[in-house]
Amino acid sequence: MTNLLLGLRAIPQIEYHRPTKLREALRLLSKYKESYKIVAGGTDLMPAARRSTASLPRHTHVIDIGSIKELNYITMDDSIVRIGAATKISEIEISPVIRKHIPILADAASQLGSIQIRNLGTIGGNLCNASPAADTAPPLLVLDAKVNLKGINGQRLVPLTEFFTGPGGTILVPGEILTEVQIPITEPTAGSCFIKLGRRNAFTLSIVCVATLVKVKDGVFDDVRIALGAVAPTPIRATKAEEYLTGEGVSEPAIDEGAKVAASEVAPIDDVRASAEYRRDMSYVLTKGAISASVQQAGGKCSN
């Protein structure tokens, strides 16, 4: 027997919980281990729920963490910026701390969705939804961010590079919630850049997005970090390209070659948004552009 196609699936009957404290939330996650979903802004959960039963089964316990003040903050201490998981993308976009110390995260935030989406969506949601195209992921990856995962029995601090397991998949176990993102601040001498390419100028999913962070010393690449989104089952660091460039003299041919190496590390798919070939091609184009821009920002000179 087959299910008929519906234009819209109704949000099903759900059990709604709105803890105001983190420990309350953790208790609920532990209690309803088999059948909960966390919601903050709803910008991923709600459209998904309308498309398929699997995204929000009947009688799911929906745990709304949006009013947990302990999860909503942007602070800085000891050169680490800490962002609570329930912090809105729009807050990240305008935060003076982030704009000054980790500007590419603010850049990515400013291009995520529309103003309406940014006012609802959270950084925790963006990461935990684990779309390969999550806009905040490439900046956080090059910034060597760590995420704090907490359950009722303890917590663990995990590098973001180890967080994603596949499209929609993370290492979160039932009962665990991402509470905080920790990002070491970008050294003022480093240059960074975030570029996103979609199918139109605004309010568009990434076909490819790239974040780079570059330090240049005496005309040589001292530290190079490249991350790409929407071109692999998870957002990735292009470690081979990073290796290739580190120690290379800063020059256009080197950047070009480095970008080619980065493009060889991606594993994109064909879908209605773009073909794998275009994604691979754009990985090269955007990486090249992002590294060049980062170099310029770092004050390094490009020699031919």
Added chain:
Amino acid sequence: MKVPIETKVNNKTYKLEVEARFTLLDILREELKIKSVHRGCEHGECGACTVLLSGKPVCSCLVLAPQVDGAEITTVEGLLKDKELHPLMMAFIENHAIQCGYCTPGVIMMAYYLLNNRPEFTDEELRKGIAGNLCRCTGYVHIIRAIKAAKEYKDSGNWW
């Protein structure tokens, strides 16, 4: 599952028992009969359901009704003074920015927010600001003119 909430909509406080599965869009239209908030796509992709939630524009189709407990919501009905149209609305009428009118309330709420919070926009920034409000009728030209005309009203003190 019914959830009791208290919410202030257009400056009026409501105590409601809402179905957990209903969205803010559902309760505004069905419970409170606020019809300006439109069903466009119900996926957060078109902005026709844009309202101000605690002062910030959001797609009401993405918000579960219980989530607005304690929050304040503004729709175009809340911009009226008695029955008098807000200067922003007059600017839309005078600049022919309303064709079918279906995207209009959502655009007005976004424009209201931009004019109050980011008034020094360039043309490009204004276009980016309303990028989350899709319109199929106007090509956005008259809408941009209307918002800029509204800015002049605001700057001259004709505003609330």
Added chain:
Amino acid sequence: MKERERRLVSGNGFYVDDIELPNMAHCIFAGSPYAHARIKSIDASRALEVSGVLAVITGREVVELMDPLPATSNYGAIGWHWRIPKAYPLAVDKVRYQGEPVAAIIAEHPYIALDAAELIDIEFEQLPPISDVNQAMRPESPLVYEEWGDNIQVHLEFNFGDVDEAFKEADRVIRVSWHEGRVSGFPIESRGCIASYDRITGMLNMWSSTQAPFLGRQYISSALRLPTTKVRIVAADVGGAFGNKVNWWKDTVVGLGSIVTERPVKWVESKKEFFLTGAHNRDVTWDGEVAVRNDGSILGVKAKFLKDLGVEGTNRGSAAMGIIPACCSVANAYHLKGIRIEAYGVVTNKSPYCAYRGYGKDKGIKFMERIIQVVAHELELEPEQIRFRNFIQPDEFPYKQLSGYVYDSGDYPAVLGKVLELGEVSSWRQKQEQARKQGKYIGVGMAFSVEPAGVAAPHCIFGGLTQARVRITSDGLVEVENDQTEIGQGSNTTRAKVVANILGAKLDDIEVKRDSSDMPGSGVYSSRGAIYPTGALIRAATELKARVIKFASHFMNEEPAHIDINDSVIHSTKEPTKRMSLKELADCVYFHPGPRGLPQEMQAKHEVLLDVCASWFSPNTAQNPTSTYTTYCSGADVAVVEVDVETGAVSILKYAHVHDAGTLLDKDIVEGQIFGGIVQGIGEALSEELVYTRSGELLNTSYTDYVIPTAQDSPDIVIGHVETPSPFTELGQKGMGEAPIIGSKAAMINAIEDALSPFKIRITESPATRERVRKWISESQRRLIP
């Protein structure tokens, strides 16, 4: 004035979803997951057990309780290869496209209906899907309609002038091919209606988001076996239409639902459902040759034209008809000697084809505008030179085009000349040269469109029906009614203005009644609003004025020749003190003294009311039966773009448009239509395309993946006007609204091709998405490397 806009801006809309009736239930449709399958069994028993579900209607009930949907055209009867399959609004034994409605579920709340829909058990036997139009034409292809023996719904050959002669005289014959991807309007408000059947009176009242309530009544009454006198349809506020709301089929099921449940039933279509089952358009391929002289004269065109109709049968031939204007409009604004087109409308397992702004004529025009670009390039002439050389000249109007269309008026050289100026073409060409030296690629593109408007086609429902009624009410106000349904195009305003100007009444005293099936008329599409409905309105208002003056002459004791009306005051032009307001006159005519107080000869002629009905038919079509359309407005576009050759992204640096819609009834409304149409065309040029897989699955069913322009994708637009009044309408006004969506797409494609000319790229398909542009560049780079 602007009463509708005041309502809409303050939250007082009357869209279908805003309307609530007591005891109202809700209907949702559930469709097939497969593109092609036989229905083996449907069991709705579990769905019916859900508390709050009132009824489940499937094909079985529909066949029993309804007649098949009525055909909208009947060209088979005059010997054409023209097939209209029998169709019901729900699938009966077979589904033919993904999403085809299989069941309608009626419940107390839409969410209950949606929940219950998941409990309908249905067994399908899948059949091989046909999703490629070329494959569909092959003899071994699976059949969408077995009884046809093939998949060709329409096969027509058009022969205009003497194409063989044209090709004999040619210096060169150049091949041109051009494909438009599948596209449609998808206004922000999807479709929907409310049906309320009263068992006692037998009346079915409906409210609908529709462009054509009177035609809707025809459909509904025919399908539901009700006399037309028992069906009334009121147009709600319509949240955009663009042709997508001119057909009626799911609405018949909503009507049936009300009859069966004896409750009012509301249906509000979701966006995904609109994408899946909506009125798709474009999706055409031209494969042709153009015969030219070296001086740029275009002598003739031969082409094969292929249109992928999907399951157009649901829309009963009304969309297949678009093939005719498509082929007839190829000649566009130019002198040609001959055109021959072999046209096919082919069915596949895709959503029903229907009308979308442009309807059919857009396709021929875009093909010709691509031809001009190609010819210009091949002959090394500027594209505007080709146009100026081949234009129909201002002194040739009315001009009978090869197709038989009689173009009413125009000044094409002036329109093109003005847009070249507004678009700063020479200056941009200089910048283009400079830019190339710096490895930047700027392109200048243009297009010219002669838009036939106001159709009266024979043997179909779009036959030129219209009626208007204007009356002075008992308190001196004016009521207006015609079939110019307000769908956001501002017809409430233009109707009021037209009547106010003719009658001399105050604009604020004019009430344009909500459109309904009460007025026999075909509704709004084909840019006909300013022609047919307005024509009827002008006649009615003119006659009403004469009657007002006749009555006033009696009550004021003044000669009719010396009476005029201004600002709702009737006054003597000889003695200014002799005056009465429309209100006073109305009171005299209606009640005090009423008909008893009228002169005897008027009483004898039974002329006692201030109420006039009138119709209108196109003098153009009457005098020239081959001129299916009445007026022919023209538009010219210039687009200047820059192409990022690394990503394929196109930015618009300048956009200019000049329009000739004859006498303008309301310049701001006309410009609003132009701006909207241009941005839709830009969307078609750069990003809009409905994509089906080989198995007939539609991949983009939302605004995320069917990419329309946001405000940040839309340019500032510079606009200019030329006015050459039409000799075929009372005020010289021409229908307009579709030219902008046509020229903009062609101008953008031409501009992109111009930008990429160093890469020697010939564009043969649209949209020019970023990925496609990049692919064209990469392929050409590979070709160009020695």
